[in-house]
Amino acid sequence: MKNLWKLYGKYFSIHLRSQMEYKTSFLLTTLGQFLVSFSALLTVRFMFLRFYEVDGFTYPEVLLCFAVVLMAFALAECFARGFDTFASMLGNGTFDRILVRPRGTVFQVISMRIELSRLGRVLQAIFVLCIVLPQSGVHWTADKIFTLVLMVAVGVVVFSCLFVVYASICFFTTEGLEFMNIFTDGGREFGMYPFSIYGKEVLRFFTYCVPLALFQYYPLLYLTGRTENRFYMFVPLLGLLFMVPAALLWRVGLKHYKSTGS
Amino acid sequence: MKKYWSFFRMRFLGGLQYRAAAWAGIATQFAWGFMSLLMYRAFYDADPAAFPMEFPQLATYIWLQQSFLALFNMWRYDDNVFESITTGGVAYELARPIPLYAMWFTSGIASRAASAALRCVPVLAVAFFLPEPFRMHLPSNVGVFLIFAASLIAGTCLTVALQMLVYVSTFYTLSSMGVRIVMMVLSDFLMGQLIPLPFFPESLRRFAELTPFAGMQNLPLQIYCGTVSGSAMTQALALQMFWLGTLVACGALWMRRSLRRVIVQGG
Numbered sequence: 073m074k075n076l077w078k079l080y081g082k083y084f085s086i087h088l089r090s091q092m093e094y095k096t097s098f099l100l101t102t103l104g105q106f107l108v109s110f111s112a113l114l115t116v117r118f119m120f121l122r123f124y125e126v127d128g129f130t131y132p133e134v135l136l137c138f139a140v141v142l143m144a145f146a147l148a149e150c151f152a153r154g155f156d157t158f159a160s161m162l163g164n165g166t167f168d169r170i171l172v173r174p175r176g177t178v179f180q181v182i183s184m185r186i187e188l189s190r191l192g193r194v195l196q197a198i199f200v201l202c203i204v205l206p207q208s209g210v211h212w213t214a215d216k217i218f219t220l221v222l223m224v225a226v227g228v229v230v231f232s233c234l235f236v237v238y239a240s241i242c243f244f245t246t247e248g249l250e251f252m253n254i255f256t257d258g259g260r261e262f263g264m265y266p267f268s269i270y271g272k273e274v275l276r277f278f279t280y281c282v283p284l285a286l287f288q289y290y291p292l293l294y295l296t297g298r299t300e301n302r303f304y305m306f307v308p309l310l311g312l313l314f315m316v317p318a319a320l321l322w323r324v325g326l327k328h329y330k331s332t333g334s
Numbered sequence: 335m336k337k338y339w340s341f342f343r344m345r346f347l348g349g350l351q352y353r354a355a356a357w358a359g360i361a362t363q364f365a366w367g368f369m370s371l372l373m374y375r376a377f378y379d380a381d382p383a384a385f386p387m388e389f390p391q392l393a394t395y396i397w398l399q400q401s402f403l404a405l406f407n408m409w410r411y412d413d414n415v416f417e418s419i420t421t422g423g424v425a426y427e428l429a430r431p432i433p434l435y436a437m438w439f440t441s442g443i444a445s446r447a448a449s450a451a452l453r454c455v456p457v458l459a460v461a462f463f464l465p466e467p468f469r470m471h472l473p474s475n476v477g478v479f480l481i482f483a484a485s486l487i488a489g490t491c492l493t494v495a496l497q498m499l500v501y502v503s504t505f506y507t508l509s510s511m512g513v514r515i516v517m518m519v520l521s522d523f524l525m526g527q528l529i530p531l532p533f534f535p536e537s538l539r540r541f542a543e544l545t546p547f548a549g550m551q552n553l554p555l556q557i558y559c560g561t562v563s564g565s566a567m568t569q570a571l572a573l574q575m576f577w578l579g580t581l582v583a584c585g586a587l588w589m590r591r592s593l594r595r596v597i598v599q600g601g
Contacts, residue, residue, distance in 0.1 A: 108519055250355065
């Protein structure tokens with residue numbers, strides 16, 4: 073295990089140095105990531121210039137939600153990007169090389185790509201958090217800070233699992249399946265608002281099928297003082313269960329794998 | 335003219351081949367449209383009086399947006415063009431007896447039209463039969479529809495004309511990354527891709543309507559929904575034509591100038 077961490081550190085430093093070779097390109101992409109999420113932030117602002125609240129949530133509360141989802145997504149994209157671009161790895165035969173190496177496939181796919189420019193979005197999320205933390209009306213006691221950290225951490229895991237599911241499907245289709253975007257990119261875009269605003273069915277879907285609401289809506293209820301029930305504070309942990317189907321699907325896909333031959 | 339037509343047909347028919355991708359795209363766009371509508375619905379329920387459009391108009395706007403996404407999105411470029419510029423392949427293109435600008439322009443329009451043609455029919459077909467208030471509506475009369483169609487075509491041309499400027503800038507920068515990102519963020523925002531222009535604050539909306547971006551997706555869709563009509567519509571259409579003329583002229587001139595001094599790299 074220690075060995076794996078050391079190896080990952082090596083990979084990380086390689087990725088870091090290689091991306092720093094093209095500094096302008098790196099800075100531009102980071103800036104681009106920042107701008108894209110900044111325009112999303114502006115749309116939320118515009119909506120709240122017109123409307124006072126949505127489904128009982130105020131502007132700072134929605135921003136809290138926005139920042140958590142954005143940060144979780146960006147970190148997942150930064151570190152689990154290998155699964156997101158897995159179709160090309162299958163297409164050009166890189167995956168065959170992975171299979172003959174003496175390390176786990178998941179570990180290798182993760183360490184193949186680390187996209188540091190995605191930190192532009194993390195920067196945006198931190199920026200939003202800095203503004204919103206003091207004015208959200210939340211009294212920041214230790215348990216609330218813990219909840220916030222847990223939301224982001226589980227968010228990273230759930231989004232990463234979605235990328236794994238996406239990659240597993242590639243074993244069967246070779247091409248990436250555009251429809252999965254609705255859960256990854258869509259999860260980020262629509263997760264700007266608490267999932268309850270989309271109605272009961274959608275909330276149920278994002279609770280039981282694709283557990284995005286587990287690290288977003290339910291703990292937010294606790295964070296904003298809508299409920300005193302400590303259970304909601306630990307709800308994100310249930311989201312970790314999503315790792316089970318993702319891992320299973322990956323296994324099934326791996327068994328099914330046939331090289332594309334190029 | 336005939337050569338452009340056959341070139342257009344070639345690219346259009348080529349684009350129609352990607353049917354499996356289109357089906358996946360349709361499903362995604364459908365889900366995306368539905369989620370957007372549910373979000374707006376929540377805001378509508380919070381305060382109907384503050385809603386700047388009528389809800390059926392917004393539903394129509396969203397479905398049109400999802401159907402014709404391929405016509406206006408600014409993240410879709412012809413990678414062959416960039417490649418031909420950076421690898422020097424553009425030298426071959428220059429040897430052809432068609433002006434380069436016209437050729438790339440036609441090709442851009444054709445691939446967009448093909449992709450939109452594949453996607454719009456199923457999305458629209460379902461959108462018309464959804465339950466109220468999420469249903470797509472017909473325009474108020476045939477005249478409005480014709481103006482919508484004309485401005486849809488002009489808007490597509492405007493989008494491609496803007497992209498041509500990005501292509502030409504690649505002659506100078508070789509890597510178009512930065513320009514592309516800024517262009518994408520600006521256009522997505524100002525053409526009403528993220529939220530429709532009526533949801534903007536008043537002063538920013540007035541400014542956005544003056545930019546070329548407003549003529550891209552915003553104008554045709556708003557004409558169809560009936561949120562822009564009468565003299566405001568005439569003015570907006572005139573502005574759309576003005577920007578189209580200006581951007582095409584600028585692009586063509588700029589390209590001529592840069593081609594005069596272009597140095598083809600490599601062998």
